[in-house]
Amino acid sequence: MAKSPATPKGLKRFKYPPEPARVEAIFTRFEAMEPEPRTELKFRDPYTLVTAVALSAQATDVSVNKATDRLFEVADTPQKMLALGEEGLIPYIASIGLFRTKAKNVIAAARILVEQYGGVVPLERDKLQALPGVGRKTASVVLNELGVEPAIAVDTHVFRVSHRLGLSNAPTPDKVEAQLFKVVPPKWLTRAHHWLILHGRYTCVAQRPRCENCVVAEWCPSREFYLQAAAAAREGKKPAKR
Numbered sequence: 628m629a630k631s632p633a634t635p636k637g638l639k640r641f642k643y644p645p646e647p648a649r650v651e652a653i654f655t656r657f658e659a660m661e662p663e664p665r666t667e668l669k670f671r672d673p674y675t676l677v678t679a680v681a682l683s684a685q686a687t688d689v690s691v692n693k694a695t696d697r698l699f700e701v702a703d704t705p706q707k708m709l710a711l712g713e714e715g716l717i718p719y720i721a722s723i724g725l726f727r728t729k730a731k732n733v734i735a736a737a738r739i740l741v742e743q744y745g746g747v748v749p750l751e752r753d754k755l756q757a758l759p760g761v762g763r764k765t766a767s768v769v770l771n772e773l774g775v776e777p778a779i780a781v782d783t784h785v786f787r788v789s790h791r792l793g794l795s796n797a798p799t800p801d802k803v804e805a806q807l808f809k810v811v812p813p814k815w816l817t818r819a820h821h822w823l824i825l826h827g828r829y830t831c832v833a834q835r836p837r838c839e840n841c842v843v844a845e846w847c848p849s850r851e852f853y854l855q856a857a858a859a860a861r862e863g864k865k866p867a868k869r
């Protein structure tokens with residue numbers, strides 16, 4: 628998962644809450660384009676999912692998949708991970724950022740799972756969040772992905788897209804999550820996280836969002852600004868101030 632957003636400098640704040648009809652139109656379009664969005668992290672079961680999500684903090688899903696393709700061949704259970712140990716684990720994840728801390732946490736979490744939970748991942752938020760290296764965001768991704776509890780983990784993509792689409796105007800990830808929960812209709816809650824992440828990853832990218840190819844452009848209050856900025860950039864002019 629991409630890293631958490633920094634202070635939202637430069638992001639325009641739209642009024643909140645957004646118009647329900649606009650929210651409806653946006654998510655109807657997302658659903659039409661991708662009815663069953665899934666995480667791009669590869670996993671086999673709750674344990675490999677928790678591990679992959681924990682490893683993905685401040686790293687791309689592609690880099691994590693590359694590492695876990697090999698890692699899960701030798702350690703796909705807490706017992707095997709514990710047997711592998713920190714030094715044994717490091718070579719598998721050394722290409723991922725913060726790998727030493729992550730190795731420590733993965734082994735500590737495996738130990739707790741083996742000693743306290745019989746090697747089974749507890750799918751309860753409190754217990755999950757208490758595992759080393761598993762914070763609120765990781766627990767949200769896991770519980771949402773496994774269909775246990777709808778959650779919208781707010782990473783840098785979700786944060787940016789929510790602001791640009793005028794779905795939230797909150798200054799922190801937790802507050803954005805709370806606002807999204809209030810405005811996204813329940814039928815879309817489990818999938819909203821994926822749609823917003825994928826949209827931010829491939830279309831509404833941080834620099835030069837691809838508004839001309841955006842499937843929800845007609846309901847986006849930021850569209851004109853970014854189209855004008857792109858046109859100004861092409862002509863070598865300074866973009867207009869917001």
Ligand code: SF4
Binds near residue numbers: 831839841842847848
């Ligand atoms: S129109 Fe542009 S700014 Fe708005 S959501 Fe689409 S890509 Fe992002």
